[in-house]
Amino acid sequence: MSVNNEFKPKIVAFCCNWCSYAGADLAGSSRLSYPADVKIIRVPCSCRVNPMFILRAFEKGADGVIICGCHPGDCHYSTGNYYARRRMTMLFSMLDYIGVEKGRTRVEWVSAAEGVKFSETMNDFVAKIRDLGENVRLGDLRCKN
Amino acid sequence: MQRIGVFVCHCGSNIAATVDVKKVVEVIAAEPGVVHAEDYQYMCSEAGQEKIAIAVKEKKLTGIVVCSCSPRMHEATFRKAAERAGINPYMVEIANIREHVSWIHKDITEATEKAVILARAAVAKVNLNTPLTPGESRVTKRALVIGGGIAGIQTALDIADAGYEVDIVEKTPSIGGRMSQIDKTFPTLDCSACILTPKMVEAAAHEKITIYTYSEVEKVSGFVGDFTVDIRKKARYVDADKCTGCGACQEKCPSKKTPSEFNRALNTRTAIYTPFAQAIPNVPVIDTEACIKFKTGKCGLCQKICAAGAVDYTQKDEIVTEKYGAIVVATGFDTISLDKYDEYAYNQSPDVITSLELERVMNAAGPTHGHLERLSDGKAPKEIVFIQCVGSRCSDDRGKPYCSKICCMYTAKHAMLIRDKYPDVNVTVFYIDVRTPGKNFDEFYRRAVEQYGVNYVKGQVGKVIPQPNGKLLVQGSDLLDNKQILKEADMVVLATAIEPNKDVRKIATMLTASIDTNNFLTEAHAKLRPVESPTAGIFLSGVVQGPKDIPETVSQAGAAAVKVVGLLAKDKLLTNPCTAKADELLCNGCSSCANVCPYGAISYEDTLVNDHGIRETRRIAIVNSALCQGCGACTVACPSGAMDLQGFSNRQILSEVDAICR
Amino acid sequence: MSHGKNQAELVREISGTNPLKCMKCGKCSATCPAFNEMDIKPHQFVSYVVNNNVEELVKSESLWKCLSCFACVERCPRDVKPGKIIDAARQLVVRERGGNYLTADEIPELLDEEMPQQLLVSAYRRYKR
Numbered sequence: 001m002s003v004n005n006e007f008k009p010k011i012v013a014f015c016c017n018w019c020s021y022a023g024a025d026l027a028g029s030s031r032l033s034y035p036a037d038v039k040i041i042r043v044p045c046s047c048r049v050n051p052m053f054i055l056r057a058f059e060k061g062a063d064g065v066i067i068c069g070c071h072p073g074d075c076h077y078s079t080g081n082y083y084a085r086r087r088m089t090m091l092f093s094m095l096d097y098i099g100v101e102k103g104r105t106r107v108e109w110v111s112a113a114e115g116v117k118f119s120e121t122m123n124d125f126v127a128k129i130r131d132l133g134e135n136v137r138l139g140d141l142r143c144k145n
Numbered sequence: 146m147q148r149i150g151v152f153v154c155h156c157g158s159n160i161a162a163t164v165d166v167k168k169v170v171e172v173i174a175a176e177p178g179v180v181h182a183e184d185y186q187y188m189c190s191e192a193g194q195e196k197i198a199i200a201v202k203e204k205k206l207t208g209i210v211v212c213s214c215s216p217r218m219h220e221a222t223f224r225k226a227a228e229r230a231g232i233n234p235y236m237v238e239i240a241n242i243r244e245h246v247s248w249i250h251k252d253i254t255e256a257t258e259k260a261v262i263l264a265r266a267a268v269a270k271v272n273l274n275t276p277l278t279p280g281e282s283r284v285t286k287r288a289l290v291i292g293g294g295i296a297g298i299q300t301a302l303d304i305a306d307a308g309y310e311v312d313i314v315e316k317t318p319s320i321g322g323r324m325s326q327i328d329k330t331f332p333t334l335d336c337s338a339c340i341l342t343p344k345m346v347e348a349a350a351h352e353k354i355t356i357y358t359y360s361e362v363e364k365v366s367g368f369v370g371d372f373t374v375d376i377r378k379k380a381r382y383v384d385a386d387k388c389t390g391c392g393a394c395q396e397k398c399p400s401k402k403t404p405s406e407f408n409r410a411l412n413t414r415t416a417i418y419t420p421f422a423q424a425i426p427n428v429p430v431i432d433t434e435a436c437i438k439f440k441t442g443k444c445g446l447c448q449k450i451c452a453a454g455a456v457d458y459t460q461k462d463e464i465v466t467e468k469y470g471a472i473v474v475a476t477g478f479d480t481i482s483l484d485k486y487d488e489y490a491y492n493q494s495p496d497v498i499t500s501l502e503l504e505r506v507m508n509a510a511g512p513t514h515g516h517l518e519r520l521s522d523g524k525a526p527k528e529i530v531f532i533q534c535v536g537s538r539c540s541d542d543r544g545k546p547y548c549s550k551i552c553c554m555y556t557a558k559h560a561m562l563i564r565d566k567y568p569d570v571n572v573t574v575f576y577i578d579v580r581t582p583g584k585n586f587d588e589f590y591r592r593a594v595e596q597y598g599v600n601y602v603k604g605q606v607g608k609v610i611p612q613p614n615g616k617l618l619v620q621g622s623d624l625l626d627n628k629q630i631l632k633e634a635d636m637v638v639l640a641t642a643i644e645p646n647k648d649v650r651k652i653a654t655m656l657t658a659s660i661d662t663n664n665f666l667t668e669a670h671a672k673l674r675p676v677e678s679p680t681a682g683i684f685l686s687g688v689v690q691g692p693k694d695i696p697e698t699v700s701q702a703g704a705a706a707v708k709v710v711g712l713l714a715k716d717k718l719l720t721n722p723c724t725a726k727a728d729e730l731l732c733n734g735c736s737s738c739a740n741v742c743p744y745g746a747i748s749y750e751d752t753l754v755n756d757h758g759i760r761e762t763r764r765i766a767i768v769n770s771a772l773c774q775g776c777g778a779c780t781v782a783c784p785s786g787a788m789d790l791q792g793f794s795n796r797q798i799l800s801e802v803d804a805i806c807r
Numbered sequence: 808m809s810h811g812k813n814q815a816e817l818v819r820e821i822s823g824t825n826p827l828k829c830m831k832c833g834k835c836s837a838t839c840p841a842f843n844e845m846d847i848k849p850h851q852f853v854s855y856v857v858n859n860n861v862e863e864l865v866k867s868e869s870l871w872k873c874l875s876c877f878a879c880v881e882r883c884p885r886d887v888k889p890g891k892i893i894d895a896a897r898q899l900v901v902r903e904r905g906g907n908y909l910t911a912d913e914i915p916e917l918l919d920e921e922m923p924q925q926l927l928v929s930a931y932r933r934y935k936r
Binding site: 010012017018019021022024025027028029031032033034036039040041042043044045047048049050051052053056057060061062070073074075076077078079080083087111112113114119 | 216241246248650653679680782803
């Protein structure tokens with residue numbers, strides 16, 4: 001996998017279609033780089049992110065999961081990001097309880113105009129995950145080769 | 146299993162320079178379900194789309210993955226291409242290997258690896274896609290324009306001229322906006338009122354236009370083609386049908402000390418007032434905070450004097466509910482607060498004014514009746530200093546990071562007008578850069594320097610110190626001479642940064658339109674869709690989208706109108722088929738989904754279900770696909786996992802997660 | 808120079824400012840009360856660092872004429888803060904001469920609570936030779 005023994009974390013980013021995915025696109029067109037470890041999945045709204053998706057990611061070997069949505073009050077669907085915020089607060093504290101450190105999960109608000117923020121957030125998140133190292137909790141051993 | 150074709154785009158060198166596209170094709174061809182993979186220079190071109198059509202035919206494809214730019218760019222293009230080739234458009238997925246890969250990563254190995262993973266995720270998703278068919282929704286053939294400045298007026302006129310009904314909602318008692326406060330316009334020095342007033346009259350007289358002044362949008366629901374809007378018509382306390390606009394009430398009103406909003410608080414107005422003489426409608430309003438009758442119960446002079454019997458202290462706010470197919474936001478701008486700029490002594494000296502205040506001073510209907518005089522002592526100034534970029538181009542927390550765009554030109558205009566009318570007045574302009582992109586703009590600025598002898602100094606002003614003799618000591622830098630200048634001035638004019646109207650954030654939230662960190666509304670595409678919000682059915686006109694001058698505002702207003710007309714001309718709109726749907730065998734009718742639905746799209750019906758041979762009647766969630774906007778909130782709220790979102794189903798997203806973490 | 812880094816980089820590091828953010832507006836020079844005393848003017852500090860010419864800046868009179876009043880720091884619209892740059896240049900000189908003039912435990916009894924700390928620091932750099 002990794003050529004030089006450097007730790008290459010697997011990071012899944014769920015981005016809402018209206019703000020954060022557009023923010024990621026802006027980061028791209030503005031050539032604001034962030035590590036290739038981040039892979040983005042487009043969802044219509046941050047409230048579409050089912051806790052099940054995050055558990056599955058960790059189960060399959062992800063080292064970090066970040067959910068990005070519109071700023072509070074700016075949700076394209078009015079209230080979706082509020083639901084996401086509540087659900088994730090619950091989920092993350094439970095994950096922390098079972099040993100998936102708080103630093104491995106994050107919710108961030110990135111608007112369509114914030115390419116810079118998107119890139120900075122991803123750089124910061126990846127750096128934190130690199131510090132934390134490989135995730136050992138929740139991994140389904142059958143998934144490991 | 147689907148028969149999937151993968152098409153990898155080079156995008157010229159945009160993708161191919163950092164992603165080894167041949168390698169992507171080679172690896173992805175081995176993925177389960179992939180029966181065809183190829184790369185091409187420009188997939189979005191006609192030739193590229195033709196390649197898709199040929200592959201669909203020859204390989205009998207049932208699903209398509211295009212590895213290219215963002216789906217926000219070309220998803221629609223490839224869906225149409227798929228449809229032409231005979232595949233359901235919703236069997237197409239895009240792997241974004243440009244914005245999310247090639248443009249941000251430099252290392253080819255790393256970028257190629259990521260591109261392959263994103264392509265795999267897209268293939269995994271398409272494997273689970275199902276054909277979807279958009280529904281239809283109706284279009285209410287009426288438009289709403291929020292804001293009655295030049296942007297709103299022009300948009301409304303253009304929509305109305307095309308034959309559609311338009312309502313303008315304006316917060317203040319009259320339409321006209323900022324342009325009505327301006328004295329002259331650059332670069333022609335036209336009189337602003339002379340070109341605006343006829344448009345105001347035209348809008349008011351237009352049979353297709355209804356104007357709600359002194360009104361605000363209070364609530365918006367619905368979606369493109371079918372918005373429902375509550376408009377609060379604030380009580381004027383003057384019956385618009387009876388009022389003749391004679392003005393007797395304003396002459397007699399004893400409460401005369403309220404700062405005039407129209408004259409930027411440079412003088413005062415009465416409690417019952419029309420903001421300016423050419424106001425439309427020419428019907429006054431009573432400011433209850435200033436009115437003696439409302440404050441003490443005594444007075445009532447205006448009612449006694451009114452021959453038409455129009456004054457009615459019992460009037461109440463009224464809510465009008467109306468349906469619209471499209472909404473245009475044209476809420477305009479204001480100048481920023483100068484409270485954080487103590488160094489310019491704006492709050493200390495009445496002779497330090499903003500450029501918008503100078504417009505009022507120069508205007509014949511203004512506080513000085515058009516005479517250029519110091520507001521402190523009424524004396525004619527001999528030395529005037531203009532300061533550019535006050536609060537613009539700042540990366541600190543005091544100002545705005547953007548260029549306000551209009552200041553260079555209006556300062557040249559002011560300087561020129563002053564030198565023209567008062568040749569004995571010296572005018573100095575402190576500037577950082579003079580920005581004059583626009584037809585006849587630089588010529589205009591050069592005229593100010595060459596013909597009118599305006600002294601332009603490259604540098605900034607550090608502080609303005611009011612002197613005991615009433616003068617203002619201006620300390621600035623002259624960077625070209627490498628000197629510090631101390632200059633006694635009689636007046637200082639600040640080219641104050643502009644910002645979107647304070648109310649716009651509230652309005653954006655109601656409309657669920659995206660807004661940026663500077664409170665400008667975001668356009669759907671910075672280059673190709675500059676007058677549309679990403680939210681369907683919402684359009685942008687004027688400074689609400691970004692700083693612009695009058696001609697630009699008018700052109701954008703026209704552009705927004707055309708987009709609105711294009712929408713209203715349709716009888717039916719296709720709706721997004723990616724809506725929620727409940728599995729009737731899993732649903733237990735608990736109402737969790739309806740509780741989180743922002744659109745009220747979910748209802749419950751007693752339905753006869755056949756659960757593995759057991760036939761019984763159960764309470765089942767039914768999603769109205771015309772109302773559902775596909776956010777997916779319900780899918781997560783559902784405790785039994787019955788609710789799913791078509792196009793973004795649980796299984797689809799999980800398959801993407803699996804592909805990425807593989 | 809004995810330092811591994813070049814001086815311009817050191818100035819950036821010590822001052823914590825990015826001189827490339829400068830838009831050459833001249834607000835610093837406009838606001839500076841010691842402008843006339845200086846041979847290199849506040850707005851020029853920035854370009855001296857950008858052009859890697861710290862050597863000249865360190866030799867200048869301005870280094871010791873700056874009052875550290877921080878008017879330029881307060882008013883710089885671009886967060887470039889020429890006052891911090893010149894302060895960093897002074898710090899370079901101090902380091903050349905072998906460290907700070909005062910030790911940390913000498914400072915508390917000299918402190919006046921009302922006095923801005925930065926003023927104190929820069930005053931020591933200038934006057935305690």
